[in-house]
Structures are given as structure tokens and as C-alpha cells.
Amino acid sequence: MKNTPKNIAIEKLFPFEGHPFKVQDNEEMNALIESIQEQGILSPLIVRPKENTEDEYEIVSGHRRFRAAVKAGIKEVPALIVPLDRDAAAIAVVDSNLHREHILPSEKGFAYKLKMEALSRQGKRTDLTSGQIVPKSDDNRTTAQIGMDMGDSYKTVQRYIRLTNLIPPILDMVDEKRIAFTPAVELSYLLPEEQTMLVSEMEYNDCTPNLSQAQRLKALSIQGLFTKEQLSAIMSEEKSNQKERVKIPVERIRKYFPKDYTTTQMEEIIVKLCEAYHRKRLRDRDSR
Numbered sequence: 503m504k505n506t507p508k509n510i511a512i513e514k515l516f517p518f519e520g521h522p523f524k525v526q527d528n529e530e531m532n533a534l535i536e537s538i539q540e541q542g543i544l545s546p547l548i549v550r551p552k553e554n555t556e557d558e559y560e561i562v563s564g565h566r567r568f569r570a571a572v573k574a575g576i577k578e579v580p581a582l583i584v585p586l587d588r589d590a591a592a593i594a595v596v597d598s599n600l601h602r603e604h605i606l607p608s609e610k611g612f613a614y615k616l617k618m619e620a621l622s623r624q625g626k627r628t629d630l631t632s633g634q635i636v637p638k639s640d641d642n643r644t645t646a647q648i649g650m651d652m653g654d655s656y657k658t659v660q661r662y663i664r665l666t667n668l669i670p671p672i673l674d675m676v677d678e679k680r681i682a683f684t685p686a687v688e689l690s691y692l693l694p695e696e697q698t699m700l701v702s703e704m705e706y707n708d709c710t711p712n713l714s715q716a717q718r719l720k721a722l723s724i725q726g727l728f729t730k731e732q733l734s735a736i737m738s739e740e741k742s743n744q745k746e747r748v749k750i751p752v753e754r755i756r757k758y759f760p761k762d763y764t765t766t767q768m769e770e771i772i773v774k775l776c777e778a779y780h781r782k783r784l785r786d787r788d789s790r
Contacts, residue, residue: 507546507580512572514558515549515579517565518591522612523599525569534570543567547581548598550591559583562591563598589620600652606677607686611665617648618663664690669697674764681710688716692723699730703737705752705765711737 517525525531547564559581561568571579586594596617600610621644645663646656654662661683665676667690675681681689689711692700700719704710711719715736722728752765759768 505582505584507582509578510549510559510581511578512568512576515547515568515581516552516558516560517568518560518562518595520592520612520616521561521565521595522616523565523602523609524606525565527573531566531570531573534566535574538567538570538574538576543571543576543579547579548584548594549581550584550586553588560591562586562594589623592616592620607662607665607683608673608677611662614645614648614659615663615666618644618659621648661687667691669694669701671701672697675704675710682713685711685713685716688713688720691720692728696723696728696733699733700737702752703733707737709737715739 548562549559552558645659649659676686
């Protein structure tokens with residue numbers, strides 16, 4: 503029997519728990535909202551029944567369309583209802599998104615982790631990808647299977663999964679390309695409290711660790727020798743491509759900004775204030 507779309511009320515739909523891909527309010531989202539307002543949703547969402555409910559559904563594919571529909575004020579959306587269990591749905595969520603043109607390192611890391619955990623619980627898989635069976639006990643073969651469709655080796659898949667051990671501020675720096683992928687993998691071995699110390703040190707020195715520094719920090723952490731003094735000594739090293747900078751401890755200026763402001767946002771405000779101050783000085787000079 504052919505599965506036909508069904509109109510489902512927006513309030514009965516929920517994002518997939520642990521969905522690893524960010525749904526961002528950007529220009530692409532605005533264009534999608536406009537398209538939905540003009541033409542409706544042309545491609546139905548794919549959803550599965552939520553456990554222990556009668557008429558609520560979890561989104562498997564179509565999170566961006568769902569978000570756009572909500573923002574567009576749409577009350578119902580067309581959706582295909584598929585009877586997937588949690589693990590099969592997790593694999594489908596990942597497989598339906600990994601071929602997008604732009605994927606952040608954090609998205610890829612959490613996607614690979616979600617799929618690996620689902621495959622581990624299944625024990626083996628014969629659906630949704632190449633049809634090969636992957637033994638539950640062999641992590642290397644599991645990660646190799648996961649990376650096959652993306653052209654990644656099992657080691658690369660494991661490195662991406664390592665990124666999920668980074669605390670959010672450092673993971674954001676990886677997504678923003680302020681920290682390169684390979685140093686980020688090394689930093690993922692630091693304890694959370696050590697990573698928090700590193701964030702403060704990066705803000706103070708206005709720099710990020712290169713591969714050599716990240717490897718030394720990892721070694722100190724593994725050996726139980728990681729200290730604030732060792733961290734400061736490593737992070738204060740002058741790099742050949744490092745320009746002269748003005749350093750202001752973030753604790754000194756944090757009280758002047760909203761609590762949710764990032765250091766980048768604070769920097770932008772400071773630069774604008776400096777520009778305004780410079781223009782005022784020029785006006786004062788010209789009026790003399």
C-alpha cells in the first residue's frame with residue numbers, strides 16, 4: 503500500500519531528539535519562509551510516531567521546513583508517517599543530511615556519533631546504506647561503514663566523533679575556523695575543566711593553539727601534569743604569524759556587556775566605540 507502524505511498540526515510535531523544539525527535563522531531560512539508562504543511545503547516532511555503517544559510525531563527529515571513553517575505561521579504541514587524505531591530513525595536522520603553542501607565540523611561529529619551509537623545498539627545493519635553487515639563488536643568496521651558514503655576513513659570518522667568531547671566555546675571556534683580541525687582533535691583529550699581554563703587563556707592572549715601547542719597540552723593532561731602555569735607558558739609563546747595585539751582580560755570588561763555576548767561580539771562593539779571616539783577627536787580638532 504502506497505504511503506501518502508497526511509496533514510499534521512504543527513503542535514503535534516517535534517524535532518528529533520539529539521538532532522545533530524543546526525537549524526539556523528539566516529538568509530537561506532528567510533528564502534525558505536518566503537517560498538512556503540507563496541507556494542506551501544512542496545516536499546512532505548518524514549516523521550515517525552512518538553513512543554507512548556497517540557497522535558504526536560518526531561521529525562526524521564525536514565527540520566528546516568518545519569522551522570520555516572512555524573515562522574511563516576503555517577498551522578498544518580504535509581508529512582509521510584513511517585514506522586521507524588529510534589535507532590533506524592537516527593540512522594535516517596544522519597543519512598538524509600550528511601550530503602548537504604555545507605556541514606559544520608560539530609554537525610559532522612555529532613552526526614557520526616549518533617549513527618555509531620545507533621548501529622552499536624542494532625548490532626548489525628543491512629539497510630539504509632550499502633547493504634553490508636557490520637559486527638557490533640568491531641568499532642573500526644562500524645566507523646568505516648559510517649564513513650563509506652562520505653569518502654572518510656574510519657580514523658577520520660573517529661576524529662570527528664572526538665570533537666563531541668569539546669566544550670561549546672571551543673567547538674564554536676572550530677566551526678568558525680578559528681581553531682583548525684587537527685589541533686581541535688588533540689584538544690578534545692583535555693578534561694572539561696582544563697578546556698575551560700584554555701578558553702580563558704585564549705581570550706587573554708587573543709590567540710588559539712597550533713598543532714604543536716595542542717599536542718603538548720594533550721600530553722600534559724594525559725600525564726596529570728596540566729596546570730594553569732604550564733598552560734600560560736605554552737599559550738604565551740609568540741608565533742611567527744602572530745601580530746602585535748592589545749590584550750584586555752575578558753573579566754575586566756564582561757560587566758559592560760549582556761551575559762550572552764561572545765568575545766567576538768564584544769570586540770565588534772569595542773571597535774565601533776573606538777571609531778566613534780576617533781571621529782569625535784577629529785571633529786574636536788577641526789573645531790579649534
